[in-house]
Structure formats: C-alpha cells, structure tokens
Amino acid sequence: MASLPEGLLDGGVWFRVEEPGTASAVRRAAERLAAELVMPEHRIADLSIVAAETAGNLTKHASQGTVLVRPVRAADQAGVELIAVDSGPGMADLRRSMGDGHSTAGTLGIGFGAILRQASWSDLHSVPGKGTVMTVQVWPGDVPERGWAAGVTRPLTGESVSGDAWAAREAGGRRQVLVSDGLGHGGLAAAASHEAVRVFHKTPAVPPAQVLEALHRALGHTRGAALAVAELDPEAGVVRYAGLGNISGTVLSADGGRRGMVSMPGIVGHQRRQIREYDYPLTPGAIVLMHTDGVVDRWNAGDYPGLLSHSPEVIAATVLRDAGTRRDDAGVLVAQALS
Known part of the structure; x- marks a missing residue:
C-alpha cells in the first residue's frame, strides 16, 4: 500500500x-x-x-x-x-x-x-x-449520533501541516471545546497544538479557566500557543469562556445577534499575566464560533441564509472559505447549543 x-x-x-x-x-x-x-x-x-x-x-x-x-x-x-x-x-x-x-x-x-x-x-x-x-x-456501520461541535483547519500555503487545532469533549457533564494556534508555522507549531489537544482530553472535568491553567503548565516544553476553552451549558443558558492569546470567540444567536467573547493577552506555556473566565448568554439555537488569527472578522451570518441551521462542519468550512487567509494557518470551530 x-x-x-x-x-x-x-x-x-x-x-x-x-x-x-x-x-x-x-x-x-x-x-x-x-x-x-x-x-x-x-x-x-x-x-x-x-x-x-x-x-x-x-x-x-x-x-x-x-x-x-x-x-x-x-x-x-x-x-x-x-x-x-x-x-x-x-x-x-x-x-x-x-x-x-x-x-x-x-x-x-x-x-x-x-x-x-x-x-x-x-x-x-x-x-x-x-x-x-x-x-x-x-461509516463502516450504523451512522453515529450527530456531533454538537466540529472544526476545520487549513495550513499556510506551502506547509503540509497546520499549527492550528481544535477539540471537543463531554466530560463530567460538561461540554467543552478547545481552539489552539501554535506559535509560528509548520511542524513545531503543530506539535504545540497537538500537545494542547492531548492534555485537553486528559484534564479532569473542571471549568474552562482551570483547564487553561492545566494547559499552561503542560505546554512549557513546546513553542507555546494561543488557546481558548469554551464550555456550553444550554440548561443554564450560558457559555463559559477563558482564553489566552489571539483566539476570537463569538456567540451567534438564532435571531441574528452577535456577541464577542474576551481572551486575555499571553502565550500558553510561556507568558501568562492572568487567566479569567467570563460568562455569556447562550440562547436556544445559538452557536459558539471560535477561530484563530488566520481568519478575519469580516464574516456576516446574514449573507448566508439558513447557514446556522446546518451542521457544524458546513458552518465552519463556509467561514474558513470566505474569511480565512492564505498567509497564515487558519482554523474555525463551531459548537451548537443543543440541549
């Protein structure tokens, strides 16, 4: 083969x-x-x-x-x-x-x-x-239950691997997602993000700020990364968010509302001034959209009738197509507020 x-x-x-x-x-x-x-x-x-x-x-x-x-x-x-x-x-x-x-x-x-x-x-x-x-x-067998979160990444033109990565997990009743942007490009940036994903899946089910603390301690031997962790809690009607570095997070509501989420300055694994966790309203049918700095904030959901009712994969790939740049690694994650 x-x-x-x-x-x-x-x-x-x-x-x-x-x-x-x-x-x-x-x-x-x-x-x-x-x-x-x-x-x-x-x-x-x-x-x-x-x-x-x-x-x-x-x-x-x-x-x-x-x-x-x-x-x-x-x-x-x-x-x-x-x-x-x-x-x-x-x-x-x-x-x-x-x-x-x-x-x-x-x-x-x-x-x-x-x-x-x-x-x-x-x-x-x-x-x-x-x-x-x-x-x-x-699939080889029956179709699994549809996932509530998915992401898409694309490497910088000329690179074979992307320094951006994403992950989603359900642990201890918590639905959490991660977006990572390894510093720089190529293999070392990818290694940092891969380590972030590995540690994310192994970390106990704790709030996003504590997950980010664990990631900061674990990534010291890597190049470092910009990271953000979000936790969707549809029953409480809230998304909890903690980020370090240039990761953008947005809550898009079904009625067309848009609210940005705050990441603090820093580099996970190397420079950490403070880690703060913020709560934002999460209404039924809303989605959480997170992306790295290889994606610009020029995307408007109103230009894509019906898109937010589609799968996370299709939403993420649409945003990557129209807002991703070719001069940087690019990554988009979409999580849906399903009860």
Whole structure:
C-alpha cells in the first residue's frame, strides 16, 4: 500500500481540485485512509464512488474547488469524511440540483444522486454567487449520533501541516471545546497544538479557566500557543469562556445577534499575566464560533441564509472559505447549543 500523505491520519489533507487528475488523487487518498482505518471492502468501494463524484463535480461545475479528506471517529468505529468547498457559482434550487438527471455540464447528471446513495450522512449549503460547501461521511456501520461541535483547519500555503487545532469533549457533564494556534508555522507549531489537544482530553472535568491553567503548565516544553476553552451549558443558558492569546470567540444567536467573547493577552506555556473566565448568554439555537488569527472578522451570518441551521462542519468550512487567509494557518470551530 502506498504511504499516506502527511497529516491524513490526523487533521486531514486538503486538495485543490481543478483538473480531472486531481479528482483521482482525492479518490485514492480516501481509499488509502479507509484501508488504514480497516473499513470493510464494500464500504471502501462505496467511499470510492463518493470521493470520485464529489471531486468530479468540482472539476465540472465549480470555481476554486478544494476537498478535505480526513478521518471521523465515534466510540466504536471510524469512518472517512470529505468536505468539498467551492467559490461558485452556487445553487439556487438545491432539491433540483441534487436530483438524478439534472446537469449543467452536458453530463448524465447522476453525481449528487450517487453521493447521497453511497454516503452514510451528508449536509450541503449553497448561496448563488458565493459557492457551495458539502460534507459527506462514509461509516463502516450504523451512522453515529450527530456531533454538537466540529472544526476545520487549513495550513499556510506551502506547509503540509497546520499549527492550528481544535477539540471537543463531554466530560463530567460538561461540554467543552478547545481552539489552539501554535506559535509560528509548520511542524513545531503543530506539535504545540497537538500537545494542547492531548492534555485537553486528559484534564479532569473542571471549568474552562482551570483547564487553561492545566494547559499552561503542560505546554512549557513546546513553542507555546494561543488557546481558548469554551464550555456550553444550554440548561443554564450560558457559555463559559477563558482564553489566552489571539483566539476570537463569538456567540451567534438564532435571531441574528452577535456577541464577542474576551481572551486575555499571553502565550500558553510561556507568558501568562492572568487567566479569567467570563460568562455569556447562550440562547436556544445559538452557536459558539471560535477561530484563530488566520481568519478575519469580516464574516456576516446574514449573507448566508439558513447557514446556522446546518451542521457544524458546513458552518465552519463556509467561514474558513470566505474569511480565512492564505498567509497564515487558519482554523474555525463551531459548537451548537443543543440541549
């Protein structure tokens, strides 16, 4: 078996999909990842169809298409996820566009139908003039319960790994998320963020400020990172937030409200003036959106009708597409206030 691209068993690998040959590379990478995850042969065959059609649609219909191939894991199984992102032309009538027989490129028009039949789960959002984001998952068995949080990261152009990372956990009745931006770029920045994720998952179920204290003590041997931890408590109607460094956090309510959350100056593992935890209102249907400084705050949810009702994966990838920069690692996490 050919070796996997660097990062494929971790945060995944992005492919620019502009020619049919690149679509083949996406399919092969998905197949290799599935084999590494010991998925059964018949599901690898289904995944091959999903990957080929997903990437093929980008080459035929889209502008500036990219695909992220990465693993997804549940308690008792692992699958493969593909997130396809493009910058146009977008679709005004999703139901018609996704039906068999509809084509804008003179083909048979069976791509979306094949994807939906073979995939275990999928989600798609499209805005005419802005583009489309679609995520599809192929699992070896039954589809796990949908997650309440997910993130997407992308390395600086020219780098094979990203120094940004995210994590989510449920521990001791607490739903907590982490966003990390390792200082600099490349392998050392990635190592700092990977260590942050590891320690985050091992830390006892304590409030965000105490989690951040534990991370600060643990990252002293690394390059250091900007970090933020948020805890969603829908029953209490609050999100608790603690951050050090340039991580941005925002609460987006279902009625269009937007409220920023405060991170303190510092570098986790090296420079810590103070760690403070703040509480913010969390209304039903709200989402918590966190991102690194590789994503700018020029994104407006009002420009994307219906987006906030979609999966965290689709929301995060949409923000990364339109607000992420290519001059830095970029990472976005979305957590939903589900009761």
